[in-house]
Amino acid sequence: MAGKWMRGLAVIVALTGFPALAVAQNQCAIPQSIPVDRAIFPPPGATVLVPLTGHVLSLSWSPQFCKVHGDEKKNAPQCGGSNRFGFILHGLWPDGDGQRDPQWCKRVAAVTWDVLRANFCATPSAALMQHEWAKHGSCIESDAGRYFRAANLLYTSLKFPDMDALSRAQPVVRDFTTAFIAANPGLTSDMIRVDVTPLSWLEGVRLCLGRDYRPKPCPRDIGGAGPDGKLRIWRTN
Numbered sequence: 001m002a003g004k005w006m007r008g009l010a011v012i013v014a015l016t017g018f019p020a021l022a023v024a025q026n027q028c029a030i031p032q033s034i035p036v037d038r039a040i041f042p043p044p045g046a047t048v049l050v051p052l053t054g055h056v057l058s059l060s061w062s063p064q065f066c067k068v069h070g071d072e073k074k075n076a077p078q079c080g081g082s083n084r085f086g087f088i089l090h091g092l093w094p095d096g097d098g099q100r101d102p103q104w105c106k107r108v109a110a111v112t113w114d115v116l117r118a119n120f121c122a123t124p125s126a127a128l129m130q131h132e133w134a135k136h137g138s139c140i141e142s143d144a145g146r147y148f149r150a151a152n153l154l155y156t157s158l159k160f161p162d163m164d165a166l167s168r169a170q171p172v173v174r175d176f177t178t179a180f181i182a183a184n185p186g187l188t189s190d191m192i193r194v195d196v197t198p199l200s201w202l203e204g205v206r207l208c209l210g211r212d213y214r215p216k217p218c219p220r221d222i223g224g225a226g227p228d229g230k231l232r233i234w235r236t237n
Contacts, residue, residue, distance in 0.1 A: 026083070026084065026085045026086060026088070026121055027082070027083060027084040027085075028083050028084075028085070028120070028121035028124070029081075029082060029083060030117055030120050030121065031077055031120070034077070034113060034116045034117055034120060034126055035126055036110060036111070036112065036113050036116065036126065037110060037111075037126055037127055037130045038110055038130075039107075039108065039109055039110040039130070039134070040110075040130055040131060040134035040135075041107050041134070042104035042106075042107065042134070043104070046103065046104045047103070047104045047105065048096075048100055048101065048102055048103045048104065048105075049102060049105060050096040050097070050100050050101070050102055051096065051097065052094050052095070052096065052102055052139070052140075052211060053095055053096055053097050053211065053219075054094075054095040054208065054209055054210050054211055054216060054219075055092055055093060055094060055095055055140070055208075055209040055210070055211070055213060056092075056093040056095050056206050056207070056208055056209065056222065057089075057092055057093075057151070057154050057155065057206065057207040057209060058089075058090040058091050058092070058093060058204060058205075058206050059087045059088065059089060059090055059155070059158075059204050059205045059206070059207075060087065060088050060090040060203065060204040061086070061087060061202045061203060061204055061205075061233070061234070062078060062079075062085035062086060062087070062088050062124075063085075063086070063233075063234045063235060063236055064197070064201050064202055064203055064233075064234045065078070065079075065203075066078065066079035066085075067234050067236075074125075074127060075125070077120075077124050077125065077126075078124040078125055083124065085124060086160060086163060087158075087160055087204075087205070088122065088123055088124060089119075089122040089123045089151055089152065089155040090123070090128070090132070090204060091123075091128075091132035091136055091137075091151065092132075092136065092137070092140065092147070092150060092151035092154065093136045094136060094139040094140050095208070095219070095222075098221060099221050102139035103135050103136065103139060104134065104135055104138065104139075105138045105139035106138050107138075108133060108134055108137070108138045108144070109144075110130060111126070111129050111130050111133050111144045111148075112144070112145075115129075115144050115145050115148060116129055118145075118148070119148045119152055122148075122151075122152050122155050122156070123148075129144075129148070133147060133148070150213070154209075154213065158183075158184055159183040159184055160180070160183060161176070161179035161180055161182065161183050162179075163233060163235070164235055166179060166233055167232075167233035167234075167235050171231045171233075172227070172228055172229060172230060172231055173194050173196070173225045173226065173227050173228070173229045173230075173231050174189075174227040174228065175231070176194060176202070176231055176233075177189050177192055177194060177227065180192060180205065186215065187207070187215055188217075189227070190217040190218060191207060191208050191215045191216060191217055191218060192205060192206070192207060192208075192218075192224075193205070193206040193207075193208070193218055193222055193223065193224030193225075194224050194225045194231070195224060195225065196225045196229065196231065196232075199232070200225075200229065200230045200231060200232050201232045201233070201234060202231055202232065202233045202234070206218075206222065206224065208222060
């Protein structure tokens with residue numbers, strides 16, 4: 001029987017009237033100034049137009065990202081100051097049949113300041129939002145506001161396990177997956193993929209969704225770390 005996270009997601013299909021949603025796991029103050037990047041256009045030959053078979057919700061573990069990239073000026077809104085982030089919304093990706101996924105489907109305008117501000121606490125990077133909208137959102141929705149509202153609703157519907165406790169328990173990937181499922185009844189291990197660095201540090205999580213945005217088992221071409229692999233979790237931002 002579907003769990004709480006799986007129930008009610010069909011409302012996303014309407015994509016209208018979504019309020020701004022708070023992200024409880026993050027300590028986030030929205031900057032007064034968020035620079036609006038230029039529009040990103042499809043690189044030559046990069047457009048892939050294939051039928052949409054589902055979606056992938058991609059989450060990044062911010063402490064690991066900031067451990068590696070925190071000194072870069074462009075990442076200051078995410079990694080500097082008083083903000084503290086756990087899992088952030090990396091993006092909502094269209095999935096195709098087999099190895100080819102829709103991407104860079106059309107030229108799109110830059111993400112506007114009001115959309116950047118409304119979604120900052122989920123995706124605290126204007127550059128990342130511009131990229132995700134141009135590469136992935138252009139294949140899913142007609143405008144950036146609708147795309148990010150759909151992605152944000154999915155993201156803020158999730159609950160996350162105690163990452164501090166997990167990081168101290170010397171877990172394997174299966175332990176994290178089990179804890180993630182316990183926090184989100186209705187998910188099963190075949191719907192989740194865990195991404196790690198070559199040294200086994202947690203990078204992020206991907207959730208496989210159908211065309212209707214409901215969770216489904218991941219296709220074979222969506223990889224991830226093996227369940228018995230060692231998992232190291234960086235705790236600080």
